[in-house]
Amino acid sequence: MNETLPCMPVHRDSLLDPPAEYHQLREEQPLTRVRFPNGTTGWLVTRFEEGSQVFSDPRMSARRPRHDVPAEEGAEEAPFDPTFVMMDEPDHSLYRRLIAGRFTPKAVAQRLQPYLDRIVDEHLAAIAAGPDTFDLVEALALPVPCLVICELLGVPAADREGFHHATERMMDTGLSREERGAGAKWLIDYITTLVAAKRSSGDTEGLLADLIAIADEKDPILTEAQLVGMGVLLLFAGHDTTAAMLGLSALTLLTHPQQRRQFLDQPEKTRPAVEELLRYLTIVQFGLGRVALEDLEIGGERIRRGELVVVAMPTANRDPRAFDNPDTPDFDRRMTRHLAFGYGVHQCLGQNIARAELSTVLPRLFRRFPGLRLAVPADQVPMDTYGTNYAVKKLMVTR
Numbered sequence: 001m002n003e004t005l006p007c008m009p010v011h012r013d014s015l016l017d018p019p020a021e022y023h024q025l026r027e028e029q030p031l032t033r034v035r036f037p038n039g040t041t042g043w044l045v046t047r048f049e050e051g052s053q054v055f056s057d058p059r060m061s062a063r064r065p066r067h068d069v070p071a072e073e074g075a076e077e078a079p080f081d082p083t084f085v086m087m088d089e090p091d092h093s094l095y096r097r098l099i100a101g102r103f104t105p106k107a108v109a110q111r112l113q114p115y116l117d118r119i120v121d122e123h124l125a126a127i128a129a130g131p132d133t134f135d136l137v138e139a140l141a142l143p144v145p146c147l148v149i150c151e152l153l154g155v156p157a158a159d160r161e162g163f164h165h166a167t168e169r170m171m172d173t174g175l176s177r178e179e180r181g182a183g184a185k186w187l188i189d190y191i192t193t194l195v196a197a198k199r200s201s202g203d204t205e206g207l208l209a210d211l212i213a214i215a216d217e218k219d220p221i222l223t224e225a226q227l228v229g230m231g232v233l234l235l236f237a238g239h240d241t242t243a244a245m246l247g248l249s250a251l252t253l254l255t256h257p258q259q260r261r262q263f264l265d266q267p268e269k270t271r272p273a274v275e276e277l278l279r280y281l282t283i284v285q286f287g288l289g290r291v292a293l294e295d296l297e298i299g300g301e302r303i304r305r306g307e308l309v310v311v312a313m314p315t316a317n318r319d320p321r322a323f324d325n326p327d328t329p330d331f332d333r334r335m336t337r338h339l340a341f342g343y344g345v346h347q348c349l350g351q352n353i354a355r356a357e358l359s360t361v362l363p364r365l366f367r368r369f370p371g372l373r374l375a376v377p378a379d380q381v382p383m384d385t386y387g388t389n390y391a392v393k394k395l396m397v398t399r
């Protein structure tokens with residue numbers, strides 16, 4: 001069928017809000033037929049309840065094509081073996097369980113928080129000793145998540161510029177398939193080399209070494225390609241997301257004086273405030289796809305087997321049916337859940353790490369530098385509008 005359909009909206013008109021067209025789509029119906037940037041047609045889900053249904057329905061497969069990049073002739077998009085983020089049950093849980101113990105609130109508090117406390121204080125001290133005006137992304141929002149993921153995985157901190165640059169290329173929907181593929185290949189080669197080095201040195205520190213031990217068992221459930229794929233997944237998913245959230249959260253607090261005051265005056269509000277920032281900013285800006293395994297109905301629409309369904313999480317998290325006054329960051333909001341980390345079996349494995357980083361970095365930054373302000377007008381802050389994760393590229397501030 002040759003349908004003439006609206007394209008999935010991607011251009012933002014306002015710094016911290018999803019594209020304005022979503023508002024109308026969401027008011028008209030919960031699901032809309034659209035054409036995705038990859039050229040395929042399917043369903044865009046703009047409401048919260050229906051989005052949650054898509055993520056929790058086992059008839060919706062996580063084995064999906066990448067919908068947010070333009071279709072190009074040539075090789076397949078998925079550059080490495082699908083990891084558990086692209087698997088369905090029971091395989092998904094089998095692999096996720098292998099590493100889940102490292103991500104519990106207790107494991108994060110015991111094994112990562114002391115390190116996090118130390119590096120945040122070190123970075124704040126370096127900022128205090130440096131020039132009055134500086135780039136907050138370069139000085140804090142990017143290095144902290146990079147160092148945390150290095151610590152978790154057992155990756156040398158000195159390599160962080162290389163893996164961040166490769167991640168950026170892989171995630172940039174504005175680049176060609178070839179350029180994105182080069183980013184992915186860099187990450188694969190990097191983890192492959194690191195795995196070999198760890199095997200030969202007998203290094204047992206970190207999550208990558210745990211995975212190597214599993215892959216080296218007799219009759220292993222992890223193949224070599226899966227081991228490398230999981231290392232790559234954790235490396236990019238574990239730092240780019242949190243760095244984006246830290247930069248955008250700082251921008252939000254810098255441009256919302258009342259929320260900033262509340263954030264500082266009421267330390268007990270840190271956790272709810274972080275949760276609200278996650279909802280309000282919902283950085284996975286082009287949403288997440290699923291593919292229907294059979295004909296089914298959601299939001300009164302008949303979805304056919306094989307159709308792509310994308311949950312537009314930034315918009316679903318602004319649905320007035322689920323959140324009062326959704327376009328305002330409200331730190332007093334009583335909220336039971338949001339979709340910033342997804343929902344259902346694939347809900348973000350690293351969410352406790354992300355929360356720990358956000359609730360350590362943000363209050364300490366604003367307490368240490370009470371006069372912190374933007375060094376350029378807010379509308380001139382360069383934004384990464386093409387990245388899978390919406391982010392500030394650079395955040396010039398004066399302390």
Ligand code: HEM
Nearest residue numbers: 084085237238241242245340341342346348349350353354
């Ligand atoms: C604010 C920061 C973060 C955000 C907004 C975020 C967002 C998400 C989302 C939306 C998903 C669901 C994917 C899907 O349903 O297809 C996800 C999954 C995942 N995230 Fe995160 N993430 C963040 C931080 C992290 C960190 C710090 C790590 C690792 C250290 C991590 C590792 C993962 C992994 C391994 C998955 C796959 C889970 C599965 O399929 O079972 N994430 N994340």
